[in-house]
Amino acid sequence: MLKVNDLGYWYDRQENSLFEHVNLNFEAGTSYAIVGQSGSGKTTFLSLLAGLDKPRAGQIEMNGEPINKIGLTAYRKSHVAIVFQSYNLLTYMSPLNNLLTAMAITDSEHRGDKQYAMEMLRKLGLSDDQMTKNVQRLSGGQQQRVAIARTMVCDAKLVVADEPTGNLDEENTREVIELFQKIAHEQHKCVIIVTHEPDVAAVCDHSYRLAKHEFSLEA
Amino acid sequence: MNFFKRAWLNLTAKKGRSILLVLVTSAIMLFVLAGLLIRNAADTATSNAKKSVGATVTLSANREAAFKKMRSSTSTSKSSRPKLTTSPVKLSDANKIAKLSNVASYNATVSTSANAKGFDTISTSSSSSSTGGGMKSMGGSSSSGSGDIAISGVTATSSVSSFESKSSKITKGRGITASDEGTNNVVIESELAKEDSLSVGDTIKLKATTGTKKTYTMKIVGIYKASSSASTQQGPGATDPSNSVYTSYTFANTVKGSKYKNTADSVTFTISDPAKVSSVKTAGNKLISTSKYSLSTDDSSYQTVKASMNNVKSFADKIVWLVAIAGTIILALIVILMIRERRYEIGVLLSLGESRWKIVAQFFVEMVMVLVVSIVIAGFGGKFVGNQLGQQLVSQQTTTATTSSTTSTQGGQPGGGGAPGGTTGGSKPSGNMQGGPGSSSSSSAASQKQTDLDINVTVMDLVELGGFGLAIMFLSIMLASGGILRLQPKKVLID
Numbered sequence: 001m002l003k004v005n006d007l008g009y010w011y012d013r014q015e016n017s018l019f020e021h022v023n024l025n026f027e028a029g030t031s032y033a034i035v036g037q038s039g040s041g042k043t044t045f046l047s048l049l050a051g052l053d054k055p056r057a058g059q060i061e062m063n064g065e066p067i068n069k070i071g072l073t074a075y076r077k078s079h080v081a082i083v084f085q086s087y088n089l090l091t092y093m094s095p096l097n098n099l100l101t102a103m104a105i106t107d108s109e110h111r112g113d114k115q116y117a118m119e120m121l122r123k124l125g126l127s128d129d130q131m132t133k134n135v136q137r138l139s140g141g142q143q144q145r146v147a148i149a150r151t152m153v154c155d156a157k158l159v160v161a162d163e164p165t166g167n168l169d170e171e172n173t174r175e176v177i178e179l180f181q182k183i184a185h186e187q188h189k190c191v192i193i194v195t196h197e198p199d200v201a202a203v204c205d206h207s208y209r210l211a212k213h214e215f216s217l218e219a
Numbered sequence: 220m221n222f223f224k225r226a227w228l229n230l231t232a233k234k235g236r237s238i239l240l241v242l243v244t245s246a247i248m249l250f251v252l253a254g255l256l257i258r259n260a261a262d263t264a265t266s267n268a269k270k271s272v273g274a275t276v277t278l279s280a281n282r283e284a285a286f287k288k289m290r291s292s293t294s295t296s297k298s299s300r301p302k303l304t305t306s307p308v309k310l311s312d313a314n315k316i317a318k319l320s321n322v323a324s325y326n327a328t329v330s331t332s333a334n335a336k337g338f339d340t341i342s343t344s345s346s347s348s349s350t351g352g353g354m355k356s357m358g359g360s361s362s363s364g365s366g367d368i369a370i371s372g373v374t375a376t377s378s379v380s381s382f383e384s385k386s387s388k389i390t391k392g393r394g395i396t397a398s399d400e401g402t403n404n405v406v407i408e409s410e411l412a413k414e415d416s417l418s419v420g421d422t423i424k425l426k427a428t429t430g431t432k433k434t435y436t437m438k439i440v441g442i443y444k445a446s447s448s449a450s451t452q453q454g455p456g457a458t459d460p461s462n463s464v465y466t467s468y469t470f471a472n473t474v475k476g477s478k479y480k481n482t483a484d485s486v487t488f489t490i491s492d493p494a495k496v497s498s499v500k501t502a503g504n505k506l507i508s509t510s511k512y513s514l515s516t517d518d519s520s521y522q523t524v525k526a527s528m529n530n531v532k533s534f535a536d537k538i539v540w541l542v543a544i545a546g547t548i549i550l551a552l553i554v555i556l557m558i559r560e561r562r563y564e565i566g567v568l569l570s571l572g573e574s575r576w577k578i579v580a581q582f583f584v585e586m587v588m589v590l591v592v593s594i595v596i597a598g599f600g601g602k603f604v605g606n607q608l609g610q611q612l613v614s615q616q617t618t619t620a621t622t623s624s625t626t627s628t629q630g631g632q633p634g635g636g637g638a639p640g641g642t643t644g645g646s647k648p649s650g651n652m653q654g655g656p657g658s659s660s661s662s663s664a665a666s667q668k669q670t671d672l673d674i675n676v677t678v679m680d681l682v683e684l685g686g687f688g689l690a691i692m693f694l695s696i697m698l699a700s701g702g703i704l705r706l707q708p709k710k711v712l713i714d
């Protein structure tokens with residue numbers, strides 16, 4: 001589904017490139033973990049997959065079409081959903097409105113369906129009361145679940161997450177990772193998670209390690 | 220349309236910030252509104268001035284041509300004494316002019332005099348000594364056999380300029396109207412009434428000094444009061460203004476003699492639209508014999524009011540633009556700061572795939588919502604601020620305006636025939652004019668009256684204010700939106 005061709009990225013000079021000539025394939029219905037040392041360029045790589053930045057070399061194809069041809073804004077809108085360590089919710093809204101807003105912006109097939117959004121939040125353990133209060137009143141784990149629910153109510157087949165469990169305790173981490181597996185296997189989406197936690201990586205179907213400017217598949 | 224909902228959610232969630240925005244915007248809108256109100260009020264005052272100050276066209280004998288004729292006749296036949304002959308205005312001519320468009324009404328004026336018979340007149344100690352000890356004075360000038368009572372024959376007192384400008388007022392009974400034609404009804408001044416204990420319904424006797432020298436019995440139908448300002452223009456040799464009476468012009472003609480029937484010294488036409496004064500004059504000149512008669516125009520009151528209102532208006536215009544520009548800058552700075560503070564939110568929206576222009580639109584909608592509330596607040600406050608400012612401006616403007624208009628009217632009055640009759644302006648028609656009642660300090664009084672700014676917040680004002688507000692918001696969002704359009708979501712979300 002998602003194909004990375006000869007991808008290269010550097011910030012200032014090519015000699016200091018984070019990675020070059022990267023060729024990878026990501027399939028729907030599968031979860032991937034990306035691990036690697038701090039500063040190795042995991043976040044940078046993910047931002048390229050998410051269409052938040054342009055590669056210096058090579059290209060990324062979504063279903064055979066280069067994403068720069070789709071247009072990064074259109075790509076973000078229709079093809080990719082992003083989860084961040086810091087949740088990145090709209091802080092002036094309730095969880096429910098966060099979902100409804102995302103559904104409206106991304107033209108989700110469920111757009112405007114309040115019941116559907118509420119059901120999703122309920123499934124993720126939020127009470128009806130919590131759904132309609134300001135999102136900042138929730139705990140970190142709850143906020144991250146709202147962010148995940150947001151990816152679930154949108155149609156994007158690619159879900160990328162940067163250290164989604166970074167701010168969560170063990171219990172919450174386990175629940176969140178399980179959710180990602182469900183998204184991959186039940187919603188048949190492609191889930192790519194950047195993490196530095198081996199436990200998280202172990203749950204995913206495949207795990208890539210970024211080291212010495214190269215990606216390698218781990219056992 | 221999702222950005223409408225986001226805008227609403229944002230404003231309601233961040234109440235403190237929203238209230239602050241509303242306050243700042245209200246303050247800006249308040250000043251813009253005050254400027255708009257003053258400007259509009261000046262506009263209205265100018266157009267009201269058009270209606271009520273009114274300009275006039277006066278039909279009278281062509282004295283210039285008469286003088287020319289007199290001089291030429293002197294040179295040819297030295298035997299006879301030079302004589303200035305002017306023809307009284309024919310009412311048939313006046314009727315033709317009255318039918319022209321833009322002529323609202325007309326007033327025929329015939330001035331003459333008669334002696335009081337059986338009652339005392341008022342003597343003025345301050346006026347020339349010739350008036351003597353009081354009653355039965357010999358009157359003013361000796362050029363024509365004049366009586367001690369100045370008679371102003373008019374069509375209707377209501378269209379005499381001193382009554383129009385309220386410097387003369389009917390205090391008892393009624394004024395002279397068209398229905399008094401052919402009657403001996405008279406309206407006398409209150410001082411004279413007091414002196415002789417006369418009231419409405421009483422009769423007085425007047426003895427003509429010219430023509431038939433007959434005695435007429437007059438019925439008092441009304442008493443008027445001339446304001447003190449009316450006497451200020453009394454020239455030397457004139458009788459006291461309180462000795463001025465109003466009758467129908469037909470009576471004045473009768474006193475002057477049978478050849479004056481259906482004539483008038485002058486006829487003053489009130490023009491409904493002062494801007495049309497010169498076109499009425501042009502059209503009127505085609506209807507009359509210009510060698511005998513002339514049409515003179517007077518729209519000085521209107522011009523004075525217009526000039527003073529234009530000053531107010533241009534000042535108000537400046538307020539509107541200054542505040543609008545300052546407001547745009549202030550709001551743009553606020554929006555720029557707001558957008559900086561909301562980088563994160565913008566990043567989230569961008570990561571969801573929201574287009575940049577819709578984010579800009581969301582900010583714009585938020586500001587428009589703030590604007591709507593602010594306009595309501597400004598609408599309540601605007602009347603107050605506008606009134607304060609407007610009064611200040613008008614009092615400054617009219618002081619200068621009144622001064623200039625008074626001097627201009629006085630400048631036009633030669634010392635000759637004493638106080639003018641009902642007509643306004645400088646060109647005085649007939650030779651045998653006596654000090655008529657009701658002098659023409661009308662223009663200054665009129666301009667004072669009309670330049671009161673009527674400050675009222677109308678729906679149209681608010682719509683206009685809304686237009687300005689929208690433009691200000693649009694500009695400030697445009698100025699600030701560079702920040703949104705350049706923002707890199709990765710920088711905001713990942714660093």
Ligand SMILES: Nc1ncnc2c1ncn2[C@@H]1O[C@H](COP(=O)(O)OP(=O)(O)OP(=O)(O)O)[C@@H](O)[C@H]1O
Pocket residue numbers: 011012018036037038039040041042043044045196
């Ligand atoms: N905007 C930037 N400008 C220049 N250098 C940058 C920028 N952002 C990141 N870098 C550098 O690029 C390298 C990769 O950063 P990145 O955030 O991708 O690492 P990471 O693998 O996600 O690390 P971590 O596990 O700590 O999150 C780092 O050495 C970092 O200093």
Ligand SMILES: [Mg+2]
Pocket residue numbers: 042043044162
């Ligand atoms: Mg990182």
